[in-house]
Amino acid sequence: MAGINSVRIxxxxxxxxxxxxxxxxxxxxxxxxxxxxxxxxxxxxPATGRGWATNSDFFIxxxxxxxxFMTLPLFTAVIMADPVIRDFRAGINPLIxxxxxxxxxxxxxxxxxxxxxxxCGQSAFxxxxxxxxxxxxxxxIIQEAKFFPYLKHFLFFVVLSHLVLGxxxxxxxxxxxxxxIVYGLGVAFYPVYISYQIVFLKSLPSPxxxxxxxxxxxxxxLHSTSVEVINRLVxxxxxxxxxxxxxxxxxxxxxxxxxxxxxTTTERSGTVEKFSVLNLSTAAxxxxxxxxxxxxxxxxxxxxxxxxxxxxxVVRVNKGIRAGVDKLIAALGVxxxxxxAERSLVVVMPLAIFFSVLEVGFYNIPTAVSHSAAYxxxxxxxxxxxxxxxxxxxxxxxxxxxxxxxxxxxxxxxPVPNSVLLLSKFLVTIVLTxxxxxxxGLIAIVIQLVRGHTPVDVSAYLMxxxxxxxxxxxxxxxxxxxxxxxxxxxxxxxxxxxGTGAGLFYLYSAGxxxxxxxxxxxxxxxxxxxxxxxxxxxxxYYLILTAACLAVAHLFFERxxx
Amino acid sequence: MxxxxxxxxxxxxxxxxxxxxxxxxxxxxxxxxxxxxAGKTTLMKILATLLEPDSxxxxxxxxxxxxxKAETRxxxxxxxxxxxxxxTLTAAQMLDYFAKLKGVTDKKERRSLVDxxxxxxxxxAERNRRLGGFxxxxxxxxxxxxxxxxxxxLLIVDEPTAGLDPEERARLHNLLAESTRExxxxxxxxxxxxxxxxxxxxxxxxxxGEIVTAxxxxxxxxxxxxxIWEATLPREQVDGLKASGQIISTQMAGGRTRVRMLSKNGKxxxxxxxxxxxxxxxxxxxxxxx
Numbered sequence: 001m002a003g004i005n006s007v008r009i010x011x012x013x014x015x016x017x018x019x020x021x022x023x024x025x026x027x028x029x030x031x032x033x034x035x036x037x038x039x040x041x042x043x044x045x046p047a048t049g050r051g052w053a054t055n056s057d058f059f060i061x062x063x064x065x066x067x068x069f070m071t072l073p074l075f076t077a078v079i080m081a082d083p084v085i086r087d088f089r090a091g092i093n094p095l096i097x098x099x100x101x102x103x104x105x106x107x108x109x110x111x112x113x114x115x116x117x118x119x120c121g122q123s124a125f126x127x128x129x130x131x132x133x134x135x136x137x138x139x140x141i142i143q144e145a146k147f148f149p150y151l152k153h154f155l156f157f158v159v160l161s162h163l164v165l166g167x168x169x170x171x172x173x174x175x176x177x178x179x180x181i182v183y184g185l186g187v188a189f190y191p192v193y194i195s196y197q198i199v200f201l202k203s204l205p206s207p208x209x210x211x212x213x214x215x216x217x218x219x220x221x222l223h224s225t226s227v228e229v230i231n232r233l234v235x236x237x238x239x240x241x242x243x244x245x246x247x248x249x250x251x252x253x254x255x256x257x258x259x260x261x262x263x264t265t266t267e268r269s270g271t272v273e274k275f276s277v278l279n280l281s282t283a284a285x286x287x288x289x290x291x292x293x294x295x296x297x298x299x300x301x302x303x304x305x306x307x308x309x310x311x312x313x314v315v316r317v318n319k320g321i322r323a324g325v326d327k328l329i330a331a332l333g334v335x336x337x338x339x340x341a342e343r344s345l346v347v348v349m350p351l352a353i354f355f356s357v358l359e360v361g362f363y364n365i366p367t368a369v370s371h372s373a374a375y376x377x378x379x380x381x382x383x384x385x386x387x388x389x390x391x392x393x394x395x396x397x398x399x400x401x402x403x404x405x406x407x408x409x410x411x412x413x414x415p416v417p418n419s420v421l422l423l424s425k426f427l428v429t430i431v432l433t434x435x436x437x438x439x440x441g442l443i444a445i446v447i448q449l450v451r452g453h454t455p456v457d458v459s460a461y462l463m464x465x466x467x468x469x470x471x472x473x474x475x476x477x478x479x480x481x482x483x484x485x486x487x488x489x490x491x492x493x494x495x496x497x498x499g500t501g502a503g504l505f506y507l508y509s510a511g512x513x514x515x516x517x518x519x520x521x522x523x524x525x526x527x528x529x530x531x532x533x534x535x536x537x538x539x540x541y542y543l544i545l546t547a548a549c550l551a552v553a554h555l556f557f558e559r560x561x562x
Numbered sequence: 563m564x565x566x567x568x569x570x571x572x573x574x575x576x577x578x579x580x581x582x583x584x585x586x587x588x589x590x591x592x593x594x595x596x597x598x599x600a601g602k603t604t605l606m607k608i609l610a611t612l613l614e615p616d617s618x619x620x621x622x623x624x625x626x627x628x629x630x631k632a633e634t635r636x637x638x639x640x641x642x643x644x645x646x647x648x649x650t651l652t653a654a655q656m657l658d659y660f661a662k663l664k665g666v667t668d669k670k671e672r673r674s675l676v677d678x679x680x681x682x683x684x685x686x687a688e689r690n691r692r693l694g695g696f697x698x699x700x701x702x703x704x705x706x707x708x709x710x711x712x713x714x715x716l717l718i719v720d721e722p723t724a725g726l727d728p729e730e731r732a733r734l735h736n737l738l739a740e741s742t743r744e745x746x747x748x749x750x751x752x753x754x755x756x757x758x759x760x761x762x763x764x765x766x767x768x769x770x771g772e773i774v775t776a777x778x779x780x781x782x783x784x785x786x787x788x789x790i791w792e793a794t795l796p797r798e799q800v801d802g803l804k805a806s807g808q809i810i811s812t813q814m815a816g817g818r819t820r821v822r823m824l825s826k827n828g829k830x831x832x833x834x835x836x837x838x839x840x841x842x843x844x845x846x847x848x849x850x851x852x
């Protein structure tokens with residue numbers, strides 16, 4: 001009976017974690033990214049070019065380890081960092097720990113609930129591949145539909161690989177109660193893992209590189225085998241791989257055991273309020289009342305006859321353009337500082353930079369006009385997806401942050417124009433995206449120099465980023481601001497934006513690509529015609545659209561209390 | 563002077579929050595008492611330009627608060643009942659930001675204003691500490707400080723002491739009493755009677771969207787002189803008395819019930835004795851229509 005009860009408590013905690021995660025943005029973003037990733041591997045991966053069936057056992061087992069390596073460690077860090085920290089931050093910990101719950105039930109429930117969320121997000125990859133068995137593309141080979149290999153390989157290559165990583169991040173986050181340390185470890189995973197592979201595993205004799213590789217990236221390479229053999233191949237796991245997986249489970253257990261031993265439910269000492277005496281009324285006189293005299297003091301104090309304290313007289317300027325600009329600069333400064341405090345940026349920015357310069361850093365880019373033009377074109381194309389995501393999600397967060405932190409009525413009761421409130425949210429996203437572009441551009445230039453692809457032509461970067469990325473992103477940000485004002489619900493805007501984006505991408509891919517509804521000029525430009533009147537007319541059209549969206553947002557923005 | 567005439571508000575859910583509120587409020591501290599859900603916050607939000615009434619007017623020295631929202635905000639200081647602050651900013655940064663939004667453009671002036679306000683609310687030592695780590699009372703003090711920026715002519719303070727311990731309540735009482743100027747109308751909404759008796763020279767009681775009384779604490783108490791009686795009785799006896807409709811309040815004490823009663827026709831039966839009337843008696847009488 002006690003055992004059943006324990007399981008019930010564990011399940012209740014795990015289910016509550018699922019519920020909490022269902023209200024977070026990160027799992028949905030992860031789901032979408034993993035699904036999009038699968039789409040790219042399916043349609044534009046090695047299978048089509050090499051004649052491999054996209055649902056062959058070999059292909060499924062082959063794409064999962066690199067998929068597991070690419071973005072998942074970061075998401076594992078994001079999801080597993082703060083399940084326990086959240087309870088302490090929300091102040092719900094005394095309510096939980098005052099219940100008859102053991103540490104094991106609590107920690108295991110938290111870990112399993114969040115790890116299941118993570119697995120659900122990761123599963124978008126195999127689910128998309130599974131569904132795509134019924135979709136065909138020119139030159140693509142598809143075998144008879146199957147289900148079991150997707151599940152089997154996903155569990156073996158992804159779920160078990162991230163189990164130890166998840167346990168490690170969960171342990172660090174819980175013991176340090178600092179999510180940023182875990183995010184830092186998430187970002188550090190890539191250099192550490194790559195160094196581990198190059199410096200340590202490569203030097204070991206077989207079978208150690210397989211046994212000691214947590215992501216199983218060192219499997220036997222069959223790429224030179226004939227297509228017929230590969231398509232008929234049934235992937236089985238050898239003894240070394242099974243030992244590796246057992247080792248991962250063992251490491252997970254050790255991690256969780258350390259956590260169980262070290263974890264305490266007690267409050268940590270923090271800065272407490274230093275004054276506990278009635279000193280406010282007497283601040284000017286500096287006469288302090290002992291705590292015990294409080295009742296007498298309250299009874300005797302004649303508040304109505306209290307001395308008037310003069311708030312310093314100040315000159316207030318609330319009219320004119322200058323006053324508006326001053327308020328806009330102030331609001332922008334605060335918005336930017338709040339944006340910098342967004343924990344997800346620690347992950348998103350390095351990720352965006354890493355993937356944007358990945359190709360120019362490690363591959364040879366075809367050069368039509370100049371190296372700089374090729375580098376700028378390549379980074380601009382890869383950067384685009386991140387810029388869209390940043391604009392959609394961070395504008396949404398900025399637009400609704402004031403309501404969420406309940407500061408909205410205080411700000412709305414000040415004499416600040418609506419245009420300042422709206423423009424500050426709009427401009428902060430623009431500043432963020434511009435910063436990202438500048439950093440990526442600079443890194444691309446450095447890579448160009450390091451790889452000897454000189455001369456560096458800065459104007460190529462300025463031209464491509466300035467004509468293609470900047471107007472498109474500015475327009476998109478204005479559309480998102482207007483959508484947030486009109487819909488008043490960020491989740492509706494997220495769903496609408498992702499749905500519209502997917503729909504437009506499908507239209508462009510199907511050949512229905514027109515500048516009238518392609519603000520980012522996807523597949524509509526080449527470096528040679530960037531200065532043509534046609535392209536400049538397109539950009540002018542989108543700048544007019546930007547102004548129209550901002551006008552609509554301003555028109556419909558209401559300081560409406562709820 | 564703040565003049566409110568026939569203010570009405572019905573929410574889309576059908577709840578009639580205000581049913582024709584009319585009040586004339588002189589400069590000074592004015593208390594708005596009422597139980598939860600009486601319509602206090604709705605009235606405050608309308609006066610703070612955050613909610614549109616269905617009908618009625620509100621004027622501050624001739625300025626139409628409903629129509630001229632931008633002008634109103636220049637004269638307004640507002641502390642909502644349930645408000646937040648950016649947790650990653652420090653107290654000084656937050657107040658500096660509010661000062662900028664209120665049009666204090668001069669950097670030196672702003673700095674001295676922020677310093678003075680932080681000193682006033684006794685948070686100088688915490689000026690560079692992030693607001694996320696502040697206690698409820700400290701946050702409330704930052705809230706008061708931001709409301710005082712620019713010496714507002716209308717200061718609206720909605721339930722400032724709700725959820726605070728007695729010490730923090732006393733701090734806020736002091737702060738409000740000492741920080742408001744002679745020509746400022748301070749509207750203090752609360753459901754704690756002692757807030758009003760401590761601070762306000764006039765007050766009104768609002769009940770189900772209507773003003774049931776508007777007077778001064780002294781007048782309210784004078785009207786009850788010699789009419790409040792108290793006795794400690796066994797529980798069975800109290801049930802019988804309740805039917806008479808004269809019971810103001812009851813309180814359990816040592817297994818017996820202490821009963822306060824309003825008697826308009828002299829002394830009730832033994833063992834009742836005459837006691838000094840309190841503002842709480844007045845409040846219970848008008849709210850429960852004893």
